[in-house]
Amino acid sequence: MKTSLVLTCIGPDRPGLVESLSRVVADHDGNWVESRMAHLGGQFAGLLRVEVAPNDSAELVKALEALGDGGFRITVTASDGEPTRAERLVKLSLVGNDRPGIVREISRVLAAHEVNVEELETSCTSAPVSGEPLFQAKASLHVPSSVSTDALRDGLEEIANDLMVDVDLETSP
Secondary structure (H helix, E strand, O other): OOEEEEEEEEEEOOOOHHHHHHHHHHHOOOEEEEEEEEEEOOEEEEEEEEEEOHHHHHHHHHHHHHOOOOOOEEEEEEEOOOOOOOOEEEEEEEEEEOOOOHHHHHHHHHHHOOOEEEEEEEEEEEOOOOOOEEEEEEEEEEEOOOOOHHHHHHHHHHHHHHHOEEEEEEEOO
């Protein structure tokens, strides 16, 4: 039985941050299981999950927290691992002219349908012809079996017109 730890880290970006994290995990016989990391606004931001033997977890946490110097901050939270889900996995894609409130309005509809956002990635790019800011979002959603995909799609399409975005839902097999 392994202890699962979820780490969040953020700080000024510089070469070697991932190597520092991975070295500490490996030095404490931990296993780097999954992660999401990005350079955002001059900062390095990361989420990762590691597994370690229960006897090694306190020392690993102490060593990880010791990396938190020079403005780099690490938070470690113990996790029960992966919960079992009875929901369906649905992929959401959205694209439209950028404007404030898009994420708020979409997430409001998702919450109203008790949909859990498993993963969300957003970006702003220049539109090919006009050069105007173009907002794009991709999300993995867990939709409860009690919620119809059509009802969710209808709710999203209702606000998509107001937001002037295109929304697409794709149900995974």
